[in-house]
Amino acid sequence: MNSSFNSQKKERLSRNFLLCVSLIGIWIFIQFGLIKITAPKETMILALLVVFLLIVEFFPLPVWKGTVTISFPLVYAIYVMDGLSYTILSYGCIVAMINLYKRRPLRIVFFNPALLLISFYTAHVISQWFLSFLTIELQSRFLQGVLHFSLLILPFYLVNNLIVDVLLTIRPQIYNFRIWKRKTLQELNSFLLSYGYLVLFYFLGNQNRGEIDAFSFFFFFAPLVCFALLSSIIANLKKEKSKLKALFSISSELNKKIAAPDWLSFLANNLQEFIDVDAWILWKREKKGWNLRFASGLVIDEIILTEETARAFDKTRQLVVYHHTKKDAGPAGKIFSEEVGSLLYAPLVLENELVGMFVFGRVRSKSFTEEDMQSAATLANQLAVLIKTKWLFAEQEKRLILEERNRIARDIHDGVAQSLAGAIMNLETATRKFTKMPDDSFRLMVESTEKLRRSLKEVRESIYALRPYPTERVGLLSAIASKISAIQRDTNMDISFDTRGPEFQLSPMVEKIIFDICKESMQNALKHAEATKIDILLSYQKEHVLLKIKDNGMGFSLFQAMIKARQHPHFGILHMNEAAEKIQASLQVDSKEGAGTEITLTVPRMGIEGSDLRDQAYASR
Numbered sequence: 285m286n287s288s289f290n291s292q293k294k295e296r297l298s299r300n301f302l303l304c305v306s307l308i309g310i311w312i313f314i315q316f317g318l319i320k321i322t323a324p325k326e327t328m329i330l331a332l333l334v335v336f337l338l339i340v341e342f343f344p345l346p347v348w349k350g351t352v353t354i355s356f357p358l359v360y361a362i363y364v365m366d367g368l369s370y371t372i373l374s375y376g377c378i379v380a381m382i383n384l385y386k387r388r389p390l391r392i393v394f395f396n397p398a399l400l401l402i403s404f405y406t407a408h409v410i411s412q413w414f415l416s417f418l419t420i421e422l423q424s425r426f427l428q429g430v431l432h433f434s435l436l437i438l439p440f441y442l443v444n445n446l447i448v449d450v451l452l453t454i455r456p457q458i459y460n461f462r463i464w465k466r467k468t469l470q471e472l473n474s475f476l477l478s479y480g481y482l483v484l485f486y487f488l489g490n491q492n493r494g495e496i497d498a499f500s501f502f503f504f505f506a507p508l509v510c511f512a513l514l515s516s517i518i519a520n521l522k523k524e525k526s527k528l529k530a531l532f533s534i535s536s537e538l539n540k541k542i543a544a545p546d547w548l549s550f551l552a553n554n555l556q557e558f559i560d561v562d563a564w565i566l567w568k569r570e571k572k573g574w575n576l577r578f579a580s581g582l583v584i585d586e587i588i589l590t591e592e593t594a595r596a597f598d599k600t601r602q603l604v605v606y607h608h609t610k611k612d613a614g615p616a617g618k619i620f621s622e623e624v625g626s627l628l629y630a631p632l633v634l635e636n637e638l639v640g641m642f643v644f645g646r647v648r649s650k651s652f653t654e655e656d657m658q659s660a661a662t663l664a665n666q667l668a669v670l671i672k673t674k675w676l677f678a679e680q681e682k683r684l685i686l687e688e689r690n691r692i693a694r695d696i697h698d699g700v701a702q703s704l705a706g707a708i709m710n711l712e713t714a715t716r717k718f719t720k721m722p723d724d725s726f727r728l729m730v731e732s733t734e735k736l737r738r739s740l741k742e743v744r745e746s747i748y749a750l751r752p753y754p755t756e757r758v759g760l761l762s763a764i765a766s767k768i769s770a771i772q773r774d775t776n777m778d779i780s781f782d783t784r785g786p787e788f789q790l791s792p793m794v795e796k797i798i799f800d801i802c803k804e805s806m807q808n809a810l811k812h813a814e815a816t817k818i819d820i821l822l823s824y825q826k827e828h829v830l831l832k833i834k835d836n837g838m839g840f841s842l843f844q845a846m847i848k849a850r851q852h853p854h855f856g857i858l859h860m861n862e863a864a865e866k867i868q869a870s871l872q873v874d875s876k877e878g879a880g881t882e883i884t885l886t887v888p889r890m891g892i893e894g895s896d897l898r899d900q901a902y903a904s905r
Contacts, residue, residue: 294456295623301451302395309376309398312405317372324366328498333362334374336509341378343516345474352470354512356440356478357485358505359404360433368408376401389650403444411435429486437482441475456623457562457647481508551578551667559659563620563645567597568671569638582621582645589619597631597641603657604629607650616643625649630660632668639671640664703739707732760795761787764822767803775810778817785824794887797863798822798831801871804860805833805883813837813881831885839875 324330337358344353363371379397388396414435445468452459488504555564563581567574567589574594579587596615606614606627613620614627624645632640642664646652714728761783768779790798802820809815815837823830857873860883864871867887875881 290456292456292622294454298451298455299391301454302391305402305447305451306391306394306398309394309401312401313372313376313397316405317369317376320369321373322367322369324370326365326498329501330362330366330370330374332498332501333358333365333505334378336505337362337374338378338382339509340512342382343513345512345515345519352474354474354477354481354508356437356474357481357508360436360482361485361501361505363404363408363436368405371404372401375404387650389648392648399444399447402447403440406443407436407438407440410439426486426490429489430483433482433486434479437475437479441471445471559644559656559663561644562647563624565616565619565643566667567641567643569597569632569640574641577640582623582647584619584621587619589616598638600629600631600641601633601636601638602631603661605652605657607652609649616641620645623647626651628652628657628660630664632664632671634665634668634672637672639668639675642667700739700742703735703742707735707739710735760790760799761822763795763799764802764820767799767806768820771806771810777810777815779806779820780818781820781822783822783824787824790829790887794829794867797867797869798829798885798887800863801860801883801885802831802833809833809835809837809881813839815880826889828889829887831887832882834880834882836880839877839879839881 337355340355340358341353359371359375362374376397379400380393383393383396411432415432448467449464452463485504551566555561561581563583565579565583565587566577568577569575574589574597576587576589593615600615604614606612606617606629609617609620609625609627613624614629616629617627620627620643624647626646626649628644630642630644631638632642642660644652644656644660710728710732714725714732717728718725765781768781771777772779806818806820809818813835815835817836819832819834821830821832823832861871864885864887869885869887872884872886873881874884
């Protein structure tokens with residue numbers, strides 16, 4: 285509660301600071317701009333410099349969470365040619381118009397030009413004060429010019445950054461040394477570039493190359509404008525590239541984590557790379573209602589979704605932006621902190637079905653742009669597919685469990701239950717005939733005993749089938765090694781087992797099928813091929829897992845083996861191939877009579893290994 289109060293106090297203080305700076309800037313604009321305006325000395329040159337200044341200010345260089353411009357050389361040129369009033373008027377009007385065009389909040393529209401006007405007017409006063417006390421007369425016009433703009437540019441950048449530092453310090457958001465250092469370095473780059481260009485400005489201006497006209501200014505400042513344009517375009521392209529890369533990374537990782545429980549933590553750790561926000565909340569829509577999945581940033585401690593908010597969510601099918609939360613924050617506005625100034629609601633919709641709601645918040649009002657909305661919509665679509673897919677997997681898991689229960693029930697009813705019922709009837713008949721017909725009673729007791737033995741065997745087989753598979757108990761490598769040891773103990777077969785690549789987790793179904801095919805291949809080599817040596821290779825590769833089983837046996841005709849496999853229901857080549865298809869693997873059998881056999885199983889990595897859900901999905905096909 286105390287932290288929230290302090291944040292509100294800092295927010296009010298920063299707003300008052302913004303207002304004071306804006307009022308001072310307006311006063312400078314009127315007092316030293318409008319009132320003292322006179323006819324320009326060179327209209328064409330002034331118009332050209334104003335147009336160039338507009339271009340440079342409109343295309344700033346994106347850095348960190350803001351932008352920097354290299355417009356000071358143009359501002360200084362206007363100052364030298366037409367004086368302070370035109371500099372203040374042109375600089376203030378251009379910056380204000382650009383902020384209006386970019387739909388910045390009204391307080392920013394006034395603050396940004398006011399900040400620059402205060403900085404420049406302060407620099408003007410300081411430079412005039414220093415020049416009035418400076419007694420050294422420089423013979424070189426070039427050195428006079430360097431001294432003049434040096435006394436102007438240094439206080440301009442110092443005052444500008446000082447005001448910004450004060451504002452960022454009193455705001456409730458974090459402003460530490462690392463952030464200050466990053467901002468200062470960016471401003472230093474702008475300062476050095478502007479300083480170097482002004483040195484060149486005076487150096488070329490003192491070469492006595494004839495009359496300096498509008499064309500001279502055009503050719504001198506055109507490279508600066510082109511550099512600003514190209515740098516801004518390249519920076520924006522890099523920004524879009526990094527955003528697309530972040531989207532691709534998030535989409536790829538989320539697809540890999542469809543069946544994993546940690547997808548939310550991954551999203552929380554990588555969200556800021558894709559869309560920069562100060563708060564966000566994700567709800568999932570379920571049959572019983574809305575379920576909060578994750579919340580971060582400037583949100584209240586106890587998040588409770590009211591029925592009214594839930595009904596509002598149910599009706600939301602399009603992106604909705606609330607630029608001023610103080611006026612209207614939407615259905616979830618009370619859940620966010622009072623510091624949040626704008627909210628973006630991104631519904632998770634898939635095939636006209638609402639599966640969730642993503643709400644983003646930023647401290648600044650009217651801060652969500654069209655690009656932000658597109659990014660939020662893209663991310664919402666990705667999450668809608670993810671949540672829907674996870675829901676389908678869960679539903680399929682329930683259906684498979686139910687089908688398995690029904691199958692076990694049928695097996696018990698048709699098998700063990702019938703045998704037990706028959707044995708009980710025989711024993712009851714034997715009891716009635718025991719005194720009169722002892723031989724028949726004995727025969728019935730013998731039959732009942734056999735039925736009970738068969739039933740006991742079936743029960744044991746069912747229990748064994750329900751036990752965890754060897755690969756689930758000890759892992760694939762250990763299960764194969766254990767099977768090889770068991771075969772070697774019984775047969776003294778020469779079996780080599782090699783592995784390559786770093787082992788990674790596979791799903792239980794994949795490990796089971798790999799183990800079954802390996803086991804069956806070894807048993808076939810032992811029973812039918814009369815082999816004396818078996819070489820096994822299990823290779824973990826980037827795109828797939830490779831299993832090779834090669835023996836030196838007599839080999840066989842693949843065509844004859846396929847015909848035999850159709851006639852006998854044992855786990856032959858057809859069954860091995862069907863098992864491989866369940867995990868989208870390919871099985872290749874190379875064998876010739878008298879030349880041994882090589883079986884190759886290639887299992888592609890699907891990106892979501894380690895999940896039972898994937899197995900059950902394919903097992904049901």
